[in-house]
Amino acid sequence: MFEVLEHAADVGFRARAASLREVFESAAEALVALAMETESIEARESYPLKAAGDSPESLLVNWLSEVLYYLDGRRLALGRFTVSELAPDCVRGTALGEPRDPSRHPALLVVKGVTYHQLKIEPQAGGWIAEVFLDV
Amino acid sequence: MQLEPIDRFRYRIPRDATRGMRTDVIVYSSHALLEQIRKDTSLDQAVNVSMLPGIVGPSLAMPDIHQGYGFPIGGVAATDWQNGVVSPGGVGFDINCGVRLIRTSLGAAEVRAQLKPLIDQVFRDIPCGAGGEGPIQLKPRELDDVLVKGAQWVVERGFGNAADTEFTEERGALADADPRQVSERAKERGSRQLGTLGSGNHFLEIQYVEQIHDAAAARAMGLEAGQVVVLVHCGSRGLGHQVCTDYLAQMGAAMKKYNLTVPDRQLACVPISSGEGQSYLAATRAAANFAWANRQAILHFLRGAFQRIFGPSLRMNVVYDVCHNIAKRERHRWDGEKVDVLVHRKGATRAFPPGHRELPEAYRAIGQPVLIPGSMGTASWVLVGAEGAMRETFGSVCHGAGRLMSRTAAKKGRNAREVEKKLEEQGILVRSETRDGILEEIPEAYKDVDAVIDVVDQAGLARKVARLRPLGVIKG
Known part of the structure; x- marks a missing residue:
């Protein structure tokens, strides 16, 4: 779950999730959703x-x-993200998706x-939030 | 924040050592523009820049300054080559984002009569937007050659002529670029993007010369009233973006090693003389060369598109090509001493005055052409660098109108078709891959470019040569 944040020159998002691990997953999904149409991405x-x-x-930042x-x-279109390991110095996970087809995954922004x-990445109201700005 | 007026176009934020400032901030602005500048955090960012180790002279803010990441956009900082730092934030993700101006042998009336087929042809021939991949597919060794030779590589392939590089900053290639310092990921992102415009605020505009302000300088550039020109604004595409990402990721650990602290992680920096600093600079030069090659390839496809409409006798020549996101080693005079500095220009344009040895012979008497794109549908400017820039700003001026409104705010309550129609009524045709692309770049989203230009002209940093008006816009 995420919402778009305003910036004079660029764009950002605020992702929310129940756990730190999930907020990494939500942030990745937010990044993809700002970059391309995600409706028809298939988990191939x-x-x-x-x-x-x-x-x-x-x-x-390095994960995103x-x-x-x-x-x-x-040149991939990525859908669902899963973080399998989150250590103080490393994050690992997977993304489900397919090679990008501009006709099915039209681009929205070049990030x-x-x-x-x-x-920001911090605990809030029983979960975690991440606020990230992207240079576009 | 204490902001002292110096004169009508200069303000100072005095050095405050208790905040960690090593020097003053000098802001070039009118009173009216300052009201807009103060609405975002760009002046705080200029203060942060004043804290960089080894900064020489003040942290400088141009009248188009707006909030960026780490550095403000429209910021300039020179750091001592021996004892100073290099900060990738002082260059940004789009290394050698810049502008190329091309003059044509066509008049405005001829082009207006063919504007629709022309703009459609250009839109077909020059890939743009987020998905844009170029027709030039580079093998790994070829890409390495591009990173060393820049625009020259493209010319050697038959896509241009020697005059194109003669009238390009650094003749289209910075020396000491090292492709080995560019990651495979960066090369992968760039390998299919040569000759593409990109997205965001990048564009290609078919324009005409509306007003000449300096007849001698305009003559030297081959410009006259009513003449059609093309302005291309783009950079190093995914290759440069990845170079910035790669080195920013390394800088955190490197800063600990060198015991450096900065108030904003995006201002991360390392000593210029360190291995990390030298690697970053060698990679940045390579990315800058890719950007010059990119603008040269775009010129080739642009010539083809124009010739399809107007025939082979048409002439198109480069007036100048100048970058506005770069860190370059330059020699200047500061406080009466010769200094060897790394000039970070983040959304700022080099503006060398008449007589400078780095200018092409044809421009030695007038000064370096400075190209300032305005917002979509308004005006752009051609200036020349003046002595004031050498005395005060390490040979630098502004780079554009400066953004005023967020992309989200620009889109709110507006309809792309209505924006297009309004521009059409003014005789301006717009093409874009996306409707959002048009809305995000509406003229209202930017400051008044004329007000920005008045500041640098009246402050003596640059002189007005010509004002350009758009006929057709391709929004990246």
């Missing part, structure tokens, strides 16, 4: 994702940068990068 293949970091913030690489570098600008 599973793609492994991993990122390193030295804080929850850097783990989140990993997702962005799969979207823009590997250039994931930023640390006003980045």
